[in-house]
Amino acid sequence: MKQTLNLLLLLFTTMAFSQTENFSKEEIAVSTLIKGDLYTPKNGKSQKSLIILLAGSGPTNRNGNQIGMQNNSLKYLAEELTNGGYSVFTFDKRIIAQIIAGTVNESEARFDDLISDATSVADYFKKTNQYNKFIFAGHSEGSLVGMIAAQQTKADAYISLAGAGRSIDEVLVEQLEKQIPSLKEKTIAYLNLLKKGETFKNDTPVLNSLFRESVQPYMISWLKYNPQQEIKKVNCPTLIINGDKDLQVTPKDARLLNEAQQKSTLVIIKDMNHVFKTVTGDEKENMETYSKPEVKNNPELSETILKFLNNRL
Template sequence: MNTRFLLFSLLFLTSSILLAQAEEEIEIKTETGMLKGTLLVPEGQGEFPVVLIIAGSGPTDRNGNNAMMTNNSLKMLAEGFLENGIASLRFDKRGVGASAGAMTAEEDLRFETYIEDAQAWSTQLKADPRFDELIIMGHSEGSLLGMIAANSAKADKFISVAGVGRPAADILREQLSPQPPAVTAMTDPIITTLEQGQTVDSINPMLNSLFRPSVQPYLISWFKYNPTEEIAKLNCPVLVLQGTTDIQVKVKDAEMLVNANPEAEKVILEGMNHVLKEAPIDRMENIESYNNPSLPLMDGLIPAIVSFINMK
């Protein structure tokens, strides 16, 4: 047998065994069902810092994947933390994966529902004697959820990864702006009405995927939060991470967050996209990485986060 291949196989096997030993499946009870996640804890005695990893928008599972893409970005983050002596918890959002049974009816779902989930996980981690420091990290939409939860949970540190700096209503307007004027003429008044906290009764059927009556209460609850206002409330150390080839969130968003919290540390990674992989700015090539679980995380990402977590 090839000696190099044998050595690689042994290293892979050893790594897999250690990872399996470090994994714990944990859960919390909510009014609508159980939320479930994976806790990774380094070997050894003593207390460890622990990172609560909050996924972004949509039906995203604990590994950063959904039905349309598999990139394992959040799983890779957790494993990278483990290799550096840092514990982590990542979880399936309600309605997704092993947390599917905890989903509420769509008309009852609010942005605060996800905030409360993050707060509940934070409470559980802070009560665990193995951990001496709680770091909340949110990716994409999870950044806004995370900064609100970090404030209420009195987290020791907060990390925003590819987090937006503008209210969701502004982002939605921007995303719809390339549409024909006839479309934006219908959507702009709806967004404005929802921003004012009011629902819209008459919706053109072609807009149901965005503004159907059952989802409007959620949009109203989401639109009222401004990321720059929320991050300004944090008194703990803050790290804002952003990639230059992210086609969903821009470097200007990171700058807005840092300007709102001048004590925050900013790290811009050249060539990192929204799923934390190295990718070109070309849209089609960039999106290919969204469904490539073998592609490693961007060089420098884990070291930047570990350095921040270990900062005293």
């Protein structure tokens, strides 16, 4: 989880028509904190269905990018799904607007804010009366946000893209154990305090990025959600996707979600990594794709989503 807050360089457009693609793109301000791009197919039987894409952790923008990590993962996915006949809305996480306005207060951030923003987007577009079906598709951290938003808004479909199948404390312990095994017990102790709703003074500097006092309230709000329990409450067609080259969220997590929601469809995409790129080489090549915005997504990703939606909606 990237903690450093950097000012992102964003390209905001008004109405832009692609010269090579069969869609239009318009910037929409849902609120002062939520701005994004609405992709609309010029033709398509499903253009009245809206897919709401939810970004992963950190200060991530509508295209799936952060400073130092430009890969256009969400931009390419939005374009491909719109070319398949669906309207798509991708939006900057609220922290982007806060960074630009200079109003970031990390101690006030809560995981529930992300859920509220997702449901606000659905409510905004429902009021336009342009769409009759709504789909949440959440990437990584956005997977959990999307499955809760899908419950609250009675969505017509839900898609998990490289979403964790375990609560964040289990994921963090596993990651820390691989990197700094000597701190496993300390990490477990800290997480147990947070799960009780208790804050503490971190006395282990190397763990400050995870457990500094200002981020602890956010962690407490995040820890109360277990993806395996939340996905059981989703009552709409559900697609769970993971890549077998994902270094952050392995197919094991996707299978845990699939087991919890037995009516879901599980697809593991060969050679796809966490940011949807095709990887056939080693871990170094895998990580390099995180910062190669010119590299398109694995084509099987959008093909899988379109096939699922066309068969379910």
